[in-house]
Amino acid sequence: MKKLIGLLGLLAMLTVACGTSVQPPVFQPPVATPMIDATSYPTVQAPEVNTSQSASGFSVSLQRAWRDGKQVYADVCYSLPDSSDWTIWAAHFEYGGQAVSEFSSTMLSKQDSVGGQPGQRCDELGFYVPPDADLSSASLTIESLGAYPTGDEYCSLYMPKIQQKLNERNLGITLGCAADANGAMTMQIVGKPDAMSEQDAEQIVFSDEFYTVPGPWLFPVSLGQ
Helix, strand or coil, X not given: CHHHHHHHHHHHHHHHHHHCCCCCCCXXXXXXXXXXXXXXXXXXXXXXXXXXXXXXXXXXXXXXXXXXXXXEEEEEEEECCCCCXXXXXXXXXXXXXXXXXXXXXXXXXXXXXXXXXXCEEEEEEEEECCCXXXXXXXXXXXXXXXXXXXXXXXXXXXXXXXXXXXXXXXXXXXXXXXXXXXXXXXXXXXXXXXXXXXXXXXXXXXXXXXXXXXXXXXXXXXXXX
């Protein structure tokens, strides 16, 4: 009888041991809370407003400038030389001995010429700067305005100006216009000195200088440290 009770007790213990599953604890790593230093991405408005300057007979004005984190923005308005699609051709933002020449440009507004008054266009420029850059003594320089001509504008608008410049320099290059395969008028080099290659002549004739208005228009700005 004692053996039977002992056997039954052993069977009960084995049943409990086999039916119980012990799960290991699940480790939950702590969630790190990012630390954001608001002072690393300051937003500063420059005090300069409606600063206007003239160069090459054209006016450019800085409407406002501000710093937003890693970007410096400037709203710039400028008079249009003619009805072509003029834009800010070259510009740079300078601070602490550094100069940033790459910039984004977004047109804000455009007014056509009315009653003999030149038209005006306003663009928003954007320059990248490090968030810790000292911009307390900085400057924005608009180097030039430009309007790359379309195919028909070479003959209708630009060829007389280019030919006049070529004659003033006594380069011996003569321009003309002819219809291409699609019937559009295109500017061509019809005469040049024998010692001048066709490539050299084209570099002179199609140089950016004929489609740009040089500055500079310089605007000091202060956007904090």
